[in-house]
Amino acid sequence: MLFLAAVVTLLVSTAFFIPKHLTKMEIYTTSVFAVLFAALVDTFLDFKYQLYWYFEKDIVWKWLVVLFGASLP
Numbered sequence: 001m002l003f004l005a006a007v008v009t010l011l012v013s014t015a016f017f018i019p020k021h022l023t024k025m026e027i028y029t030t031s032v033f034a035v036l037f038a039a040l041v042d043t044f045l046d047f048k049y050q051l052y053w054y055f056e057k058d059i060v061w062k063w064l065v066v067l068f069g070a071s072l073p
Contacts, residue, residue, distance in 0.1 A: 036068070 020027065043064065045051045 039064075 022030075
C-alpha cells in the first residue's frame with residue numbers, strides 16, 4: 001500500500017510539473033467538460049438502460065442542478 005501511494009504521488013507530481021503547451025484556461029475548461037460530460041452520460045445510462053441502481057432508480061435531478069452550478073435551497 002505504501003508503494004502504491006508513492007507511485008501515485010510520483011506520477012501526479014510528474015504530470016503537474018511537466019511543461020505544458022496549453023493555457024491554464026484550456027486545461028480548466030477541458031477538465032470541467034470531462035467531468036460534466038461523464039456525469040451526463042452516467043445519468044443517461046442510468047435512466048435509459050438502468051445500468052446503475054446504487055441508491056435510487058431514477059434520475060436525481062437535484063444533483064444535475066448541483067453539477068451545472070446552481071445552488072440547492
